[in-house]
Amino acid sequence: MRVLGEYWARRSIHFDEIFTGPRVxxxxxxxxAIAACRQAGEACPDPVVAQDLxxxxxxxxxxxxxxxxxxxxxxxxQRVEQHLRSNGEERLSGxxxxxxxxxxxxxxxxxxQLDMETWPAFRxxxxxxxxxxxxxxxxxxxxxxxxxxxxxxCAARFALAAPDRTALELHWRLRNGSLTEFAFTxxxxxxxxxxxxxxxxxxxxxxxx
Numbered sequence: 001m002r003v004l005g006e007y008w009a010r011r012s013i014h015f016d017e018i019f020t021g022p023r024v025x026x027x028x029x030x031x032x033a034i035a036a037c038r039q040a041g042e043a044c045p046d047p048v049v050a051q052d053l054x055x056x057x058x059x060x061x062x063x064x065x066x067x068x069x070x071x072x073x074x075x076x077x078q079r080v081e082q083h084l085r086s087n088g089e090e091r092l093s094g095x096x097x098x099x100x101x102x103x104x105x106x107x108x109x110x111x112x113q114l115d116m117e118t119w120p121a122f123r124x125x126x127x128x129x130x131x132x133x134x135x136x137x138x139x140x141x142x143x144x145x146x147x148x149x150x151x152x153x154c155a156a157r158f159a160l161a162a163p164d165r166t167a168l169e170l171h172w173r174l175r176n177g178s179l180t181e182f183a184f185t186x187x188x189x190x191x192x193x194x195x196x197x198x199x200x201x202x203x204x205x206x207x208x209x
Contacts, residue, residue, distance in 0.1 A: 001029045004177055005036025007199030008044075016138070018045050020146040021053035029177075030146040047146065052129045055148035060116035061102060068114065069105050076101055092209070100172070107164050119164070126154040134186050149174045156180060159191040170194070176207045 008015075020030040030047040037044045070077040076098070083094040105111050107119045117125075133143065145151075153171025159182060160166065174180075174195050181192040200206060 001032035001177060002036040003205070004179075004199050005033035005038075005044075006040050008033070009037045009040030009042035012042065014043065014142065015045060015144045016141040018047045018144045018146070019050045019053060020047045021055065021148065021151070022049055022051050023054060023148070026053065026146050026148065030144075033146075050129070050145075052125050053145055053147040053151060056106075056122050056150040057117040060114070061106060064114050064116055065106060065111060066098075066102055069102060069111075073101075073105075076105075096172075100168070103168050104165070107168070122150070123154055123164070123167075126151055127158055130155060130158060130184075130189055134184055134189060137186050139185075152180050155182070156191055156194060159189050174208070175200075176209075177205075 007013075018030060018034065020026045027047070027049065034044045034047060066076075066080065070080055079094070079098045079101070083091065083098045086094045112118045112120070149171040150167075152174060153167040153169075156170050157164070157167035175197055177200065178195045178197050179199070180194050180196070183190045183192050197206060
C-alpha cells in the first residue's frame with residue numbers, strides 16, 4: 001500500500017474522494033496508501049468509511065453454509081476434512097479446493113435459506129454502490145474505493161454484463177494491492193483495467209491471500 005501511494009504521487013494522480021470498506025484491512029490499506037502519497041508530496045483526501053464496500057460474509061460462509069453443504073455433498077465434506085488435516089502449502093491449496101465449490105453453492109438457489117447475506121443480496125449491494133456513484137453526476141472526478149476481492153469481481157462482472165459465475169472466476173485472480181479501474185457516467189459503467197500492478201515492479205510483491 002505504501003508503494004501504491006508513492007506511485008500515485010509520482011504519477012500526480014489526484015483523487016477527489018476516497019472511500020474504504022469497514023474492515024480493518026481495508027481501512028489500514030487506505031491509511032497506508034494515503035500517508036505515503038502525502039509524504040511524497042501529493043495532496044490526498046481523508047478516507048470515508050462506506051459499509052457497502054465490505055467483503056461478502058466470509059464468517060457465515062464458513063461456519064453456516066459450509067456445514068450445511070457438507071451434510072448433503074460427500075465430495076465437499078471430504079475436501080473440508082482434508083483441508084482441516086493439512087498444513088503449510090498443502091493447507092493453502094486445500095482451502096482453494098474447498099472454497100471454490102462453496103462459493104458456487106452460495107450462488108445457487110439452494111443457499112438462500114440460511115440467516116446470512118445471500119449472493120443476490122451481495123450482488124445487489126455492489127450494484128447499488130455503483131449506481132449511487134453514477135447518480136452523483138460529478139463529471140471528471142476520480143474516486144478510489146479500498147475494498148476486497150469479492151466486491152471487485154462482482155463490480156467487474158456488472159461492467160461486463162457477464163454471468164454470476166464470472167464474478168468468482170475474476171476474483172480468484174486478484175493480486176493483493178492491485179488496481180482495477182472503471183470509467184463511468186450516469187448511464188455507463190465500463191471496465192478499463194483489471195488486476196493491474198504497475199506500482200509493484202518487483203514480482204516478489206505479487207501475492208494473493
